[in-house]
Amino acid sequence: MxxxxxxxxxxxxxxxxxxxxxxxxxxxxxxxxxxxxxxxxxxxxxxxNNYLGLATHPKVVQATIDAIKKYGAGAGAVPVIAGSFDLTKEFQEKFAKFKEVEASLLCQTGFAVNTGLIPQLVGKQDIVVSDELNHGSIIDGVRLSRAKRIIYKHTNVSDLENQLKEAEKEGARRILIITDGVFSMDGDMAPLPEIVKISEEFGAMVFVDDCHGEGVLGEGRGIVAHYNLQGKVHVEGGSMSKGFGVFGGTVAGSKDLIEFCLNKSRTYLLSTAHPPSVVAACIAVIKVVESExxxxxxxxxxxxxxxxxxxxxxxxxxxxxxxxxxxxxxxxxxxxxxxxxxxxxxxxxxxxxxxxxxxxxxxxxxxxxxxxxxxxxxxxxxxxxxxxxxxxxxx
Ligand SMILES: Cc1ncc(COP(=O)(O)O)c(C=O)c1O
Known part of the structure; x- marks a missing residue:
């Protein structure tokens, strides 16, 4: 048959x-x-997820309308091929200041940040130490990287330390600790000060995916600001689509990180950029969070x-x-x-x-x-x- x-x-x-x-x-x-x-x-x-209700804030809506009249509907191409927009440059500079880091990059989505960037930060010779309840996009990003994945018990710092000792014994080229900032199904928070402290002992990178912390914690700046850890977390991944009520993914950190991401993250390099009207809304939303x-x-x-x-x-x-x-x-x-x-x-x-x-x-x-x-x-x-x-x- x-x-x-x-x-x-x-x-x-x-x-x-x-x-x-x-x-x-x-x-x-x-x-x-x-x-x-x-x-x-x-x-x-x-x-x-529009926690602050800013998706319909009059200033955000107006900025979207104004930009759509000027720039039209779509972005036309991926940024590295046919250019980005002045609005995107403005947003990235503004967002970096807001997050108190050197630089930021507007990416397609929070999901795309994880699946595009993680496989570039680590590879076959490396180890990722990951919270057991991390978001699926982190899990997929780690799978794509082909790095060895070690899971630590949810938010459990002493287990994290034990797993890092194991990772160190294996002589990995790089170790990456990765965690959600706010866990999206449970609403609990990563113990970030302890994670940062341990990472320093082991020379590990720290990547926080703060998609549900941004707009909510640290007066809207996210979990890193909430714990006053600016400059101590190597990679902050985020989303403009949740607390900020618009759409998009973000990476925030050092200038080196952003240049690395722009050159290497496959989801950034191979997928069309945001419509400029969305970027205008992203700029407006950050202004609203700062002023209201x-x-x-x-x-x-x-x-x-x-x-x-x-x-x-x-x-x-x-x-x-x-x-x-x-x-x-x-x-x-x-x-x-x-x-x-x-x-x-x-x-x-x-x-x-x-x-x-x-x-x-x-x-x-x-x-x-x-x-x-x-x-x-x-x-x-x-x-x-x-x-x-x-x-x-x-x-
Ligand atoms: C922790 C975490 N990371 C990433 C994402 C994906 O973000 P986005 O909706 O911007 O793709 C989500 C969304 O549910 C999330 O909760």
Whole structure:
């Protein structure tokens, strides 16, 4: 019998569905902000990464419109082939100052930073020591590098030290310690001061992927500024797409690092640059974060209030230290049911997070705070989360 070369597509999808591990996409007919329209109904969104609500900030929107009128829609090419834009130069200089580093580079996405840069920083003769819960883009970047990967227990500094001793014995050319700054599924933070201290003992490079820390920690500057470690972390990877509400990936660090990245990162070299209007929005957003500290302040006020309330209801929020607040329920089916009922009956949009994003037994819904929420919004969300949690015997 002739075989069907694509039969596996349906078989694998069916397997995911059978185990409650499949994804379906909901569609927004409004901006990604707390009061939005999703699948044709008005909802309270508690799952956007647009933490500061800046995706719709009037100054950011205006800068985008102005730039699109001047520069049109697309960038036309990769920067090294047909040039970058004056706006990109302005952004990179501004962003470097904001992050208190020598230089920065605007890349396609946070994901592309990791898959493009990590394989250039390390190769076959090297060792990467990586937190066990690092983001998938780090895992993919490390795989592409073909360096030996050693995993240390999540945020566990003494295990990191043990693994570094092992790495040292192997006589690697370079050692790279790599960690998320804020872990996107749990909302906890890397113990960066300790990591930096240990890295100095072992002569290891430190790479922090701060996609969820930027806009949130250190008055918006991220985890390195939060811990006053400017100049001590060799590579800061970031994203303009989350707390900053726009789009793009960033690398921040020394001038040498940026020139190296520009010349060697394959995702930077081989993929089209941002539309100039997006870059204009990125510039505007940094200006807003610098001049309007109230957005970050409100985000944290909401975070502290909401977390205290859900914890007192009996929800397990893990080790969350940031506006990412997981409500860990265990069973994947229950996590999906909690999100479904909240959406369908309570008009609250949250995300079920299941395997492979987290271990099966740690399935959850992930709630994210937002500066545009009001205390009334939070109270409405809290009473719905309590009601449905009791109905499903989660709390
Ligand atoms: C830690 C981390 N790194 C990288 C990324 C990817 O960033 P971007 O959306 O800019 O590609 C994410 C996004 O989820 C993330 O959480």
């Amino acid at each position: 002739k075989r069907d070369p694509v039969a596996f597509l349906r078989e694998e999808i069916n397997e995911l569905k059978k185990n409650n591990l499949d994804w379906t996409i909901r569609y927004l007919e409004d901006s990604s902000k707390p009061h939005s329209i999703v699948d044709q109904k008005e909802v309270l969104m508690l799952n956007t 500290p109230e957005h970050v302040q409100r985000l944290w006020d909401h975070t502290n209030y909401f977390k205290k309330e859900v914890q007192s209801m009996g929800y397990n929020t893990g080790n969350s230290q940031t506006p990412i607040i997981p409500l860990i329920v265990g069973d994947p089916g229950k996590a999906q049911e909690l999100a479904r009922i909240l959406f369908e009956e309570e008009n609250i949009f949250t995300t079920p997070i299941v395997y492979p994003m987290v271990a099966r037994e740690l399935s959850r819904i992930r709630v994210q705070m937002n500066a545009l929420l009001t205390r009334d919004d939070l109270n409405i969300a809290l009473s719905a989360i309590e009601k449905v949690g009791r109905k499903l015997s989660i709390i």
